[in-house]
Amino acid sequence: MxxxxxxxxxxxxxxxxxxxxxxxxxxxxxxxxxxxxxxxxxxxxxxxxxxxxxxxxxxxxxxxxxxxxxxxxxxxxxxxxxxxxxxxxxxxxxNFDRILEIDKENFQVTVESGVINYHLQQAVESVGLFYPPDPSSWQSSFIGGNIATNAGGLKAVKYGVTSQYVLNLEVVLPNGEVIWTGANTLKNSTGINLTQLFVGSEGTLGIITKAVLKLLPKPQNDVSLLVPFRKLDEACDAVSAIFHANIKPSCLEFMEQRAIHAAIDFLGIQSMPMDVEVEAHLLISLDEIIEHDLPKLVDVLTQFDIGDILFAENELEKNRIWQIRRKVAEVVKQNGYTIEEDTVVPRANLAKLVREMHDLADKHSFKVVCYGHAGDGNLHIRINHPIHKNSYNNATIREILLELFQIVKNLGGTISGEHGIGLIQKNYLPIVFSSRNLALQNQIKHSIDPKNIMNPGKLFKN
Amino acid sequence: MxxxxxxxxxxxxxxxxxxxxxxxxxxxxxxxxxxxxxxxxxxxxxxxxxxxxxxxxxxxxxxxxxxxxxxxxxxxxxxxxxxxxxxxxxxxxxNFDRILEIDKENFQVTVESGVINYHLQQAVESVGLFYPPDPSSWQSSFIGGNIATNAGGLKAVKYGVTSQYVLNLEVVLPNGEVIWTGANTLKNSTGINLTQLFVGSEGTLGIITKAVLKLLPKPQNDVSLLVPFRKLDEACDAVSAIFHANIKPSCLEFMEQRAIHAAIDFLGIQSMPMDVEVEAHLLISLDEIIEHDLPKLVDVLTQFDIGDILFAENELEKNRIWQIRRKVAEVVKQNGYTIEEDTVVPRANLAKLVREMHDLADKHSFKVVCYGHAGDGNLHIRINHPIHKNSYNNATIREILLELFQIVKNLGGTISGEHGIGLIQKNYLPIVFSSRNLALQNQIKHSIDPKNIMNPGKLFKN
Structure with a gap:
């Protein structure tokens, strides 16, 4: 064009x-x-x-x-x-930064798409309600961007990703026409699902201007546990074991030792004991039915080779351990891990994925650090290559990523769990999608944006 | 064509x-x-x-x-x-009736689309897992049909509708090509969401042949309560009050007295006391955290003008009260209520909807009975017209339904919560969708099925 x-x-x-x-x-x-x-x-x-x-x-x-x-x-x-x-x-x-209406009766909020996630969370919590999706960028990212990428976050393991909270969208289509996609109802089998077609479409099908979002009652209490595992594989296996014990964690995060060390150093936390023999940590939260789930959780965890569990019950303690997780991406990026992947696999394949990523790093002489939303099988993999710092249009990194995504595909997974495809992942789509699937995606894009003016060069080839 | x-x-x-x-x-x-x-x-x-x-x-x-x-x-x-x-x-x-694989480790099942919902539920429960969507037709309806209509059911209020359980679909497109739509992962931000485009598309975009579905651990225990309300409005208001008290019912059903009486008569239940002053019942289930939620629930209920609550804790008692709800549609249909609507409104507008339906029935001299998934705002409205028994192509009923859906629209709702649009609701879509929205739906249909051979005459105008 x-x-x-x-x-x-x-x-x-x-x-x-x-x-x-x-x-x-x-x-x-x-x-x-x-x-x-x-x-x-x-x-x-x-x-x-x-x-x-x-x-x-x-x-x-x-x-x-x-x-x-x-x-x-x-x-x-x-x-x-x-x-x-x-x-x-x-x-x-x-400038689309207004929260238009909080409907307390119906647990809904109508926002403009430029409202910051954190501002939305604060506003609804002030009336006892709860908007769960909380990507790492929550303090600055806009709801519209969260919707466009179908953002996840720490609480997705219990509460689901952004798509589950989007009831209705106002969208400006590529020809300038304005539509509402659905209805402000909890269930909807009326027409094809335009709402979910725009969720995760990364600005390629139109511009989201307003959203009606579902809210929940605010959970009343929560507790967090930082659990050191001497063996990385066991940390991954414990994730599966937690779900098999019918425990419903509100967060279930995995951090390799290299990741947590970097964050602790960066934050200058002195008092946190870090056993050198520990290979990975799980960071687990329970909410609401703590008295019900906490004993079961400790039972599961103590079946593995773990160090002392750090329990965080008050806000100060919780902030201390959660800021570690929240800071990991930023800190490891500063430490040279500039290339981030957002792989997702069926949960039980997490240990295999981490192991194969380490093998891949050894084979191609780069450093790798893995952390992320273990409860969802969504592993962030950051690459520190001694020479190449960008993946985009770099042949060496491209070869590595082709192998990386092939491993993910072979484990039943796919390229992105919550970040989207955008510019830098689009060339890898043929690894996970058949040519017929990609052709269908292109047909739909073309039918909505025949002149390809809406976010061209992203998600789709051209 | x-x-x-x-x-x-x-x-x-x-x-x-x-x-x-x-x-x-x-x-x-x-x-x-x-x-x-x-x-x-x-x-x-x-x-x-x-x-x-x-x-x-x-x-x-x-x-x-x-x-x-x-x-x-x-x-x-x-x-x-x-x-x-x-x-x-x-x-x-x-003939697509095989359960292909139950992946216990990852809480997933792969099925052919002709598997009966009930068979799937039995199969996964035998290994301690749980497939929540349970439309009234669960004992005979196929998973493929459940997906094609985005079916709901009794448990949707806590566990969500079919769409939340569909991870990946094998679909035969209108030109005969076969695709898998997504990946077998809990999170996915890879490409536009073809999976959710096919969910609820009612066979108009392709034929679903296989599905990978998400499962949950099987809840361990549950209790049901049948609660008589002397005032219909209060039954509806109690629904909102339950959610405001942060209680998470696993079912929350509403039945007008006319509906429950018909079912009890039909089933020949003798021992169920039916206070003539009662206008409506709520049928409520709690699961898992019963000891946590049951006292709170009783507190909420007793703030209203209710009769004796019937508690059902063992299987016999539970079956007795749930068969009433399960039989309602069949029984009232036999009693002449042949036209069924599947309206859905924001939950807090339920009382208004019931009241306005009664006014509409009085105005046009037909009988109406309302029941359904109150927790989702999804109200089934059955019409018994003294002369006209079908809505399809009947001018009198069409006028009534135009008014009915306009009321629903004015209350923030839409035409179908879980049944779909198919043949008999398609002419009412302009009430709830703008012409631009409908044009976009048609564009997408046309891009996938340019010759309009796939389930023509349904959902779309032609």
Whole structure:
């Protein structure tokens, strides 16, 4: 597709819709990066609409004039999804920051898509309600981006990922038309499921402007346990054992020793004993029915070769151990592990996955660190290659990742559990999808965005 | 679309693929009806394939020869979805009845789409696992049909509907190609969500041949309560109060007095006291954390004007009260309530919905009975019209239903919570969807089934 090059006339049009203050065409560094590797792509212009109607007018203009659009939330994505790889128009949703209605009676909230996850959580908790999805980026990421990538997080193991909380979406389609996708109901068998088609579509099918989200009652109490395992395999096996004992952890995280050490060093935590013989930790939370599940959990854990369990019951103790987990990605990235993968496998194959990742690292002489949402089989794998720091368009890393994803595929898994595909994973899709499956995805994309103006270059090949 | 008329040559082709015994072209009464109203549409031929490859060959032939296909599960649908309204080919999935693998380690099961829900439940329970979705038709309906309609059931209020349990699908597309839609993982942000696009698509986008389903550990114990309310509004209000008290019922059903009386009479239950002043019952189950939730539940209930609560703790007692709920639809249908609607509204609007349905019945001089999944806001409304027994193509009933769905829409709800749209609800879609939304649904249908051979006349206009 040959896109049109932005002209002065286009800029004037956008200014007439948005006002000059919401049309930026210089100093765009902030909008040229996201949180993936070290990539930088400058859009030609950044637009900051405030209403759905403004988004609609902009998009219709781009549709008629063949201008490529990159929708952008907070830029916390890890796969280059918010980068303007074709230049053109970047639409920042930062002004869509209003929580429109909390419906306490029906446990629902209606938000604009630029609301920060953390702000939403705070707002609903203040009225005794609970929005569970909590990706690592929760303090800055937008709900719209969470929906576009079907974000997960720590609590997904018990409460499910973002898709389970999205009841209805207002979307601006690639031709500028505005629709609501569904209804504000807990069940819905009315029409094909447009809502879930937009969840996880990474801004390639339209721009999410509003969302109606399901809420839960706020759990009343919780406890966390940091559990050191002398053998890495046993930490993985314990994950399965916990579920077989019919325990429902609200979080169940895995950290290799290399990951937790880096975070503890970084945070300057002195008082945390770290047995050198320990290979991995599980970080486990229980909520609500603690008295019911905690004894069962300790029974399961003590069947393995573990060190002393650190129990965290008050907020201070809980924060101390959870900040370790929350900081891991940032810290290991600073330590040179710049390439992050987001693999997911059937849960019982976790130990095999970790072992095969270590073998792969040995074979290709890079360092690897594994951590993540063990309860979901969702393992983050960070690679520290002595020479190459980006995976995008690097032949050596590409070869490694082809092997890595083939291992994941052979274990019944797939490329991304919660980050999405975006720019930097799209070339690996043929490993996990047949050509017919990919053709069908492309047909659907083409039927909704025939001119390929909506986040081009992401998720789909072109 | 002008479809081709079936010829002797077509029959011979199908016989060459399936063998004569799996190609039926006479005595097709069994395949001409489903469980909706009194409709009858005969296919020209019924095919009973046994393998995905056979389905693929049949569908490819139909695609090339412009023969309309109606996929059919057990025929338990309530909206005419399995009726061959265009004649042509009916593909019965009854031979797809194998449970292929129960993966105990990963809490997953792989089934063919013609497996009966009840058989699946029995099979997984025998190894300590649990498949929650349990539509009323569970003893005969096929998993493929459950997926195609996104079926709900009694336990959806705690455990969610079918869509939450579908990890991956094998689907024969309208051109005969076969794909797996996703991966056998608990989380997945890889590609657009084809899996959830096929869930609830009612056989209009392809034929589901296999499914990988998520399982849970089997809950260990449960208790049920039948609670009589002297005022119908209070029964509805109690539903909201239960959730506000942070209680998690595993079932939460509502029955108007007219419904429960009919079922009790039909079942010949003598010993159940029925206070004439009672307007409605709630039927509530708790599982697992009974000792935690039961006292809280009784506290909530006793704030309302209720009669004696009937507690059912052993299997005999539980069966006695649950058979009432399970029999309601069949019994009230026999009593002349032949037209069933499957409305769903935000939960707190349930009392308003029931009240407005009664007003509507008074206005148009028909009888109405309401019951259903109160915890989800999903109310089944059955209509007994003194003259008209079918809604399909009946002008009087159509006028009534237009008003009925407008009420539902005004309360924030939609047409179907779990039955689907099929043949008999499709003309009401413009009440709940904008023309742009419907156009988008049609675009997607057209991109996947450009010749409109897959379940034509259902869900979509033509």
């Amino acid at each position: 040959e896109y049109k090059v932005l002209t002065e006339g286009d800029v004037l049009f956008f200014q007439s819709i948005l006002g000059k203050e919401n049309v930026l065409n210089s100093d765009l560094e902030l909008y040229a990066k996201d949180c993936s590797e070290n990539l930088e792509f400058f859009p030609d212009i950044v637009l900051k609409p405030t209403t759905t109607d403004e988004v609609s007018q902009i998009v219709r203009y781009c549709y008629e004039n063949l201008l490529p659009i990159t929708p952008r939330g907070a830029g916390t994505g890890l796969v280059g999804g918010a980068l303007a790889v074709k230049g053109g128009i970047l639409i920042s949703m930062e | 002008e479809y081709k008329v079936l010829t002797e040559g077509d029959v011979l082709f199908f016989q060459s693929i399936l063998g004569k015994e799996n190609v039926l072209n006479s005595d097709l009464e069994l395949y001409a009806k489903d469980c909706s109203e009194n409709l009858e549409f005969f296919p020209d031929i019924v095919l009973k394939p046994t393998t995905t490859d056979e389905v693929s060959q049949i569908v490819r032939y139909c695609y090339e020869n412009l023969l309309p296909i109606t996929p059919r599960g057990a025929g338990t649908g309530l909206v005419g979805g399995a009726l061959a309204v265009k004649g042509g080919i009916l593909i019965s999935m009854e």
